[in-house]
Amino acid sequence: MKNCPQCGQPRQGEAYKCPACDVFYSQLDEILFEEQERLERNTFKGAVKRIRAAEDSKQALKNELTTVWRNTPLKTKIVFWTVIAFVFVLVVPIF
Numbered sequence: 637m638k639n640c641p642q643c644g645q646p647r648q649g650e651a652y653k654c655p656a657c658d659v660f661y662s663q664l665d666e667i668l669f670e671e672q673e674r675l676e677r678n679t680f681k682g683a684v685k686r687i688r689a690a691e692d693s694k695q696a697l698k699n700e701l702t703t704v705w706r707n708t709p710l711k712t713k714i715v716f717w718t719v720i721a722f723v724f725v726l727v728v729p730i731f
């Protein structure tokens with residue numbers, strides 16, 4: 637569809653939704669949009685976007701980190717803690 641089904645405004649470039657009424661141009665656009673959202677949800681870029689869009693960005697960052705941590709496999713966590721411990725052991729004697 638080339639025009640918004642609600643207000644009839646012509647489509648703006650590759651946008652999925654009409655900027656004026658927040659309505660999808662077609663059902664296909666809705667599917668494509670959701671697919672893009674789904675893919676973006678799992679990327680760093682998507683996380684940054686969500687944090688910036690959130691009103692309470694500090695809380696949003698915390699939520700993102702919690703989600704990332706929850707999705708991290710145990711093996712990765714162990715490696716992560718080992719690295720932290722290693723750095724800690726190296727750095728602490730300096731102070």
Ligand SMILES: [Zn+2]
Binds near residue numbers: 642
């Ligand atoms: Zn519209």
